[in-house]
Amino acid sequence: AQRVTQPEKLLSVFKGAPVELKCNYSYSGSPELFWYVQYSRQRLQLLLRHISRESIKGFTADLNKGETSFHLKKPFAQEEDSAMYYCALSGLSGNKLVFGAGTILRVKS
Amino acid sequence: DAGVIQSPRHEVTEMGQEVTLRCKPISGHDYLFWYRQTMMRGLELLIYFNNNVPIDDSGMPEDRFSAKMPNASFSTLKIQPSEPRDSAVYFCASSLFGGTGATGELFFGEGSRLTVL
Numbered sequence: 001a002q003r004v005t006q007p008e009k010l011l012s013v014f015k016g017a018p019v020e021l022k023c024n025y026s027y028s029g030s031p032e033l034f035w036y037v038q039y040s041r042q043r044l045q046l047l048l049r050h051i052s053r054e055s056i057k058g059f060t061a062d063l064n065k066g067e068t069s070f071h072l073k074k075p076f077a078q079e080e081d082s083a084m085y086y087c088a089l090s091g092l093s094g095n096k097l098v099f100g101a102g103t104i105l106r107v108k109s
Numbered sequence: 110d111a112g113v114i115q116s117p118r119h120e121v122t123e124m125g126q127e128v129t130l131r132c133k134p135i136s137g138h139d140y141l142f143w144y145r146q147t148m149m150r151g152l153e154l155l156i157y158f159n160n161n162v163p164i165d166d167s168g169m170p171e172d173r174f175s176a177k178m179p180n181a182s183f184s185t186l187k188i189q190p191s192e193p194r195d196s197a198v199y200f201c202a203s204s205l206f207g208g209t210g211a212t213g214e215l216f217f218g219e220g221s222r223l224t225v226l
Contacts, residue, residue: 006151032209043112044152044200044217051210086152090209096165097142097208097215101151 002027004089004100012106013077021072021103023061023087033063033070034088034097044086047072057081077107115201115218123226127189130221133182134203142208142215143176143186146198155199158184159207191225198222 003026013019025031033050048056050063050070061072070087087100114133122128134141142157156166161178169176173192178184188195198220202208208215 032213034213036215043219044202046214049213090207090213096154096157098154099144099152101149 002031002089002091002096002098004087004098006085006087006100006103008103009101010104010106012108015079015107015109016076019072019074019077019081019105019107021085021087021105023070023072023100025068025070025087025089027068027089027091029091031063032090033061034090035059035061035070035072036086036088036099038084038086040083047085077105079107079109081105082107113201113203113216113218115199115221117221118219119222119224121224121226122191124192125190126225127187128191128195128223128225130186130199130201130223132184132186132201132218134184134201135216136182138203138205138216139181140204140207141178141184142202142204143184144200144202146200146220152200155186188223191223193225196223196225 005024035047037047038044048054059074063070084102084104086102088097090097116131139160143155145153155168156176158178176186200217200220202215202217204215
């Protein structure tokens with residue numbers, strides 16, 4: 001079974017501080033991991049995918065198979081980063097994307 | 110393209126009433142997903158279709174929920190009878206090739222906020 005755990009419902013940081021949104025997964029095969037983001041009054045949208053090894057808006061995420069984690073990081077938070085962030089998992093053999101419960105990031109000035 | 114279009118955006122109904130949520134996917138996409146969002150459980154996958162065929166409905170909570178995709182440009186999610194615990198935001202998303210892989214991406218609608226009194 002595929003399962004994604006985001007342990008924090010809310011993460012509040014000051015502008016300029018580092019950010020780490022935690023994501024742990026459970027899957028017996030080779031996973032594909034994604035981060036999706038929902039800004040206020042906008043649609044849920046893809047932020048980044050692990051397979052592309054990309055950095056988007058200063059965010060990066062490294063897949064750690066040993067710890068079964070895919071934490072989202074940014075060295076210096078900005079107010080416009082405030083949003084709901086979802087970690088998502090898919091098995092390579094399937095197209096079913098399973099999401100975690102989400103973490104609200106609040107960046108204070 | 111206007112993206113994934115959902116209707117209604119807001120629905121308030123009374124317990125026991127039938128609710129029908131509608132979705133128009135992005136033209137050319139071959140996958141369609143229905144998700145339910147609540148504060149407690151986040152985004153739950155209810156069902157998804159590939160080329161209009163239901164592939165996995167294991168997330169549908171109970172028989173009161175049903176979904177159809179009669180053609181490539183339209184899908185419905187129906188709840189009959191509705192209950193207060195069904196109150197949530199229901200999202201429809203579409204994708205090409207399932208939304209996974211190096212170019213995979215799900216495109217979401219704006220959601221339908223359902224309140225059952």
